[in-house]
Amino acid sequence: MTRSTPAATSAPSTRELTVRGILLGIVITLVFTAANVYFGLKAGLTFATSIPAAVISMALLKGLGGSNMQENNIVQTLASAAGTLSAIIFVLPGLVMVGWWSGFPFWMSFGVCALGGILGVMYTIPLRRALVTGSDLPYPEGVACAEVLKVGSAAASGSVADKENKAGLLAVTLSALVSAGFAVVVATRIFAGNVATYFRIGDKGALTGFDFSLSFALFAVGHLVGLWVGLSMLLGLLIGWLGLVPVFTALHPAAGSVVDVAQAAWAARVRFVGAGTIGVAAIWTLVKLVRPVVSGLRGAMAAARVRKAGQASSLPRTERDLPIGLVGLITLVSLLPIGWMLLHFGLIAGLRAQIALLVIGALVFVVLMSFFVSAVCGYMAGLIGSSNSPLSGVGILVIIAAALLLVLGVAPSLPVGAQPALVAFALFVTSVVFAVATIANNNLQDLKTGQLVDATPWKQQVALVIGVIAGAAVIPPVLDLLLKAYGFAGMPGTNPALALAAPQAALISALAQGVIEHKLDWSMIGLGAAIGVVIVVLDELLARRGKTARLPPLAVGLGIYLPTSTTLMVVIGAIAGSMFDRRAARTTKPEATKQLGVLLASGMIVGESLIGVALAALVVFSGKDAPLALVGPGFAHAAVWIGGASFVLVMVAMYAWLFKLGRRAAG
Numbered sequence: 001m002t003r004s005t006p007a008a009t010s011a012p013s014t015r016e017l018t019v020r021g022i023l024l025g026i027v028i029t030l031v032f033t034a035a036n037v038y039f040g041l042k043a044g045l046t047f048a049t050s051i052p053a054a055v056i057s058m059a060l061l062k063g064l065g066g067s068n069m070q071e072n073n074i075v076q077t078l079a080s081a082a083g084t085l086s087a088i089i090f091v092l093p094g095l096v097m098v099g100w101w102s103g104f105p106f107w108m109s110f111g112v113c114a115l116g117g118i119l120g121v122m123y124t125i126p127l128r129r130a131l132v133t134g135s136d137l138p139y140p141e142g143v144a145c146a147e148v149l150k151v152g153s154a155a156a157s158g159s160v161a162d163k164e165n166k167a168g169l170l171a172v173t174l175s176a177l178v179s180a181g182f183a184v185v186v187a188t189r190i191f192a193g194n195v196a197t198y199f200r201i202g203d204k205g206a207l208t209g210f211d212f213s214l215s216f217a218l219f220a221v222g223h224l225v226g227l228w229v230g231l232s233m234l235l236g237l238l239i240g241w242l243g244l245v246p247v248f249t250a251l252h253p254a255a256g257s258v259v260d261v262a263q264a265a266w267a268a269r270v271r272f273v274g275a276g277t278i279g280v281a282a283i284w285t286l287v288k289l290v291r292p293v294v295s296g297l298r299g300a301m302a303a304a305r306v307r308k309a310g311q312a313s314s315l316p317r318t319e320r321d322l323p324i325g326l327v328g329l330i331t332l333v334s335l336l337p338i339g340w341m342l343l344h345f346g347l348i349a350g351l352r353a354q355i356a357l358l359v360i361g362a363l364v365f366v367v368l369m370s371f372f373v374s375a376v377c378g379y380m381a382g383l384i385g386s387s388n389s390p391l392s393g394v395g396i397l398v399i400i401a402a403a404l405l406l407v408l409g410v411a412p413s414l415p416v417g418a419q420p421a422l423v424a425f426a427l428f429v430t431s432v433v434f435a436v437a438t439i440a441n442n443n444l445q446d447l448k449t450g451q452l453v454d455a456t457p458w459k460q461q462v463a464l465v466i467g468v469i470a471g472a473a474v475i476p477p478v479l480d481l482l483l484k485a486y487g488f489a490g491m492p493g494t495n496p497a498l499a500l501a502a503p504q505a506a507l508i509s510a511l512a513q514g515v516i517e518h519k520l521d522w523s524m525i526g527l528g529a530a531i532g533v534v535i536v537v538l539d540e541l542l543a544r545r546g547k548t549a550r551l552p553p554l555a556v557g558l559g560i561y562l563p564t565s566t567t568l569m570v571v572i573g574a575i576a577g578s579m580f581d582r583r584a585a586r587t588t589k590p591e592a593t594k595q596l597g598v599l600l601a602s603g604m605i606v607g608e609s610l611i612g613v614a615l616a617a618l619v620v621f622s623g624k625d626a627p628l629a630l631v632g633p634g635f636a637h638a639a640v641w642i643g644g645a646s647f648v649l650v651m652v653a654m655y656a657w658l659f660k661l662g663r664r665a666a667g
Contacts, residue, residue, distance in 0.1 A: 016070040017459040024060060025078030025463065026470045028053050032079060033471045035609030036086035037478045041488070042612065043566045044503040044558075045221050046087050050145045050446070051595075052172050052602040053079035058149070059169040069149045069453045076145060077446045077460045081467030084442035085117050088475065090395055091427065091434045093502050094509035097488055100349075100424035104483070109476035111341050112428070115334045116370075116435025117468030121461055122331045123374035123436065124443040125321050128457060131378055132447050133319065139381070142448030148595065149453050167661050171599040174657075176607030178650060179216035183611040186214070187628040189635065191643030194565055198259040205253045206246035207262040211565035214647050217608040218566060220601035222573020223580070228548070229555045230574020236274070236559020237567045239531065244270045244560075266563075267490070269524050271507055274561025275396055276528020277535065281553035282393025284536050286376055318451065322458045338432060339363050345428050349421035354410050361409065362429045369398060369433050374440035381441050391434075391441060392504050393554060398433050399508045402426045403515035411516065419517050426512045439468060478613060485616035498625055503562055532557065577601070580655055584662075593662040600658055 015021075032049040040046045057075035061067035092109065095101040132139075148168070186193045191214065198209025222230050248265040256264070321327075342359045351358055373394055403426045411422060443464060450460045487494030488502045514520025532553055539551040559567055577597065584593035618627050631639070 015066060015068055016456060017074055017463060018071055020064065021057075021061070021071045021074045022078065022463070022466060024057060025053070025075040025467060028056060028075065028079040029081055029467050029470045030474050031610065032606065033081070033086050033474045034478045034613050035606050037089055037475060038482060038500075038612040038616070039217055039605060039609040040086055040089045041093070041482060041500040041502045041505075043215075043218055043221070044090075044501060044562050045566070045570075046084075048080070048141055048224075049602070050076045050080040050141060050449070051148055051598060052606065054145055054148050055168045055172055055599060059166070070455050072149055073450055073453050073455050074459065074463045076149070077450070078463040078467035078470075080442055080446055081117070081439070081464060081471040084438045085113055085435065085468055085471040086475065087391055087438040087441075088113055088116075088431065088435050089479070089502065090392065090504035091399075091431045091508055093479065093483075093488055093505040094427045094512070095424055095431075096483060097491060097502070097506060097509045098420070098423055098427070098513060100420070100427075104476045104479045106476045108341060108345070109479070110472050111337060112431045113435055113472035113475050114469050115338050115341075116432045117439045117472060118334050118465055119331060119366075119370055120374060120436040120439025121443055121464050121468065122327050122334070123371050124378050124440045124447075125327050125461060126324065127375060127378055128321060128444065128447050129319070131444055132451055139445055139448035141381075142445040143452065144595070144598070146449045146452035147591075149449070167596060167664070168599045171596050171658065171661060172603035172606075175216075175220075175600045175603030175654065176610075178607065178654060179220075179604040180607035180611040182216055182647070182650065183608045183615075184628070185646075186643065187611075187615055187626070188630040189626065189639060190631060191646060192636065192639040193643075195640055195644065196259070196565075198262050200258065201246050204250045206250040207258055207265070208241050208246050208249075209259065209262050209564075210241065210568060211563065212568045213565040214643050215569055215608065216604040216647075216651075218569035219573035219576070219651065220604035222570040222575070223577030223597060223601040225555075225570070225574060227574050227578035228550045229552055230571045230578075232550075232552050232555035233559035233562075233567050233574075234571045235551070236277070236556040236561075237564060237571070238559075239556070240266065240270045240274065240560040241564060244273060267506075269521070271503075271561045272510075272521060272524035273528035273531065274557050274559075275507055275511065276525040276530075277532040277557030277560055278393040278528075278554060279396050279400075279525070280529045280532025280536065281557055282397055284532075284553065285393075317456050318454060320456060320458050322461050335363060335367065338366060342429070346425060349424055351410075351414070351418065351421055351425065354413055358410060358425065361405070362425075365402065365405065365429060366432050366436075369401070370436040373398065373433060373437040377437050377441040378444040381445050391437060392558065394437050395430065395434050395504060395508055396511065398437075399426060399430045399511050400515060402429050402433075403512050407516055422516050423509075423512045426516065427509065430508070430512075439464070481613070481620060482616050485619040495625060498619075501563055501566070503566070507561060528557070528560070531560075573601075576651070576655075580658075583659070587659070587662060589662065593659070596658050596662050600654065 028049075032053065036046045036049070054072055054076040057072045057079075058067070061072060061075070092104070092112065096103070182191070185191045193215075194211055194213045196209065196211040198207065200207055245262055245265050248269050249261055252265070254261050254264065322330075339359060342362045343355065346352070346355045346358050377391070377394060403423075406422050406426055411419070414422070443461075446460055446464065447457055449455075450457060482500060485498075487499045488505070489496065489499040490506060491499070511520065535551055535553040535556045539553060542549050542551055580597050581594050584590050584597065587593045615628070619625065
């Protein structure tokens, strides 16, 4: 048996980390980050951007000539920061929601995103060999993106592979235009944006209802997450709105309209039940990760010893990370400005009396907790994909840990009036750790793609750092724009009809306030934890049967604590996506057709989200809540039927067109 020599294995690619690839990746990052920030605040979910970025990159670089898989892979690696770093909106808006910030100061917000994101890249580098190279984790999104890159680089113009690449770009572009156009018509109020109904059950005062959003972006999320995640979210919704909301409204009657009382019961009680379920789901995942993470650390230490012994040149190009010494230096350099930000924040917050303890303790917390969440999120992304990884659960665990440490270690020596400042400090520290978690959730997925397309790891790691900085630059101004245009749900003076739900940020803020101000109803958290335990047991039983049916505990928890305006359309999208995939399985090229469905869904999310940002700018500059409105409130009933019928017809037409597109590409 022969074995290839290191020299043969490490032959460099003709193009990889290029100036044009970096510039294209930055442009895509800026656009997708803005879209993801809006969509995340509206729906409580973000979408993965690697595949649409890869398709766009292949189409554009092909026109310039000389591109290859490795260069396109750098573009998608850089742009994938949009799908991950933008998840910081699950925490950072909490500082506005609790009334501590009136907006998003650029340099502080940029610092949290950029420095936390860079730490996320650095922390996952030592884990690459164990969790990517030496692991059998499936990395669903990383493998899918690699397949897209391979298809795009195959054969010359006119080949089947080239036709599939063009079909993919067309699917992304047209679906983005369709979803954007529908969102514009909704803004004119000719189409209704949602259908809401709340009502009484029986004569005991029990209330319930639903809010059904006509959103192509939410429908697309359902297509992407799959049938069993969607059905699990439906189960969570039923637990919340057919079980808990009616019970709590009957046990705790309150004055007000049906919709106000039902929503108040969900916000004050049911949401925290969902938090308990998500927390149990996250903890159960962590328990299962102990052995793989330990194994990963051992592998990283062994690789470091090889480098230290002067044998780094013996490693093939495709196994070369940033040197561990440089990783340590960058980590240390990143922690210095983080320490300064913590000091500045603490002094501004009036916590001077305990500032040394706060800064040192917070830095230790950031270092240890960040490495912990990096290992956990990296493994979970490899297991179930970045989009399905329970970042919400990680955020809940981190904020509770940070708040409890502040209560036990600092609060006793501060005056009672300092509690709001401690809440803000806890949210700020959690934002840094969460930024680390978001990038760690994505980095190993990208490195898996790189492994499959013969990429150089250290070049990908450099590209992701650049993407982090580009994404961090656009997040604060977009957040400011959306805050001024719409506001966040529950904030004083905000129009509830326009306000963005920002459900994770609202929940994490409420948890911080509840722990530090001793107002948290632990019985709701406990009830959610009990539900989580039951769901974990059921899911494990389904797994042992070896069938496709699963009941992901995180998805059930999300169904309980996300608003129905988000969940219902996601469920519909999951069912429709499953039907599409079943029909696609009967075509001549099933995987290629299914991939067109993924690209169609990605385009829908991008199109609607970008229009949301553009409309926000129009609201701010015009000073009107609905600057594009063409009809008045009297048209609302007709708008529901017109909008609903149009939504169904357009969606059916888009799926039918996709099958025709797939047949043409295959021919």
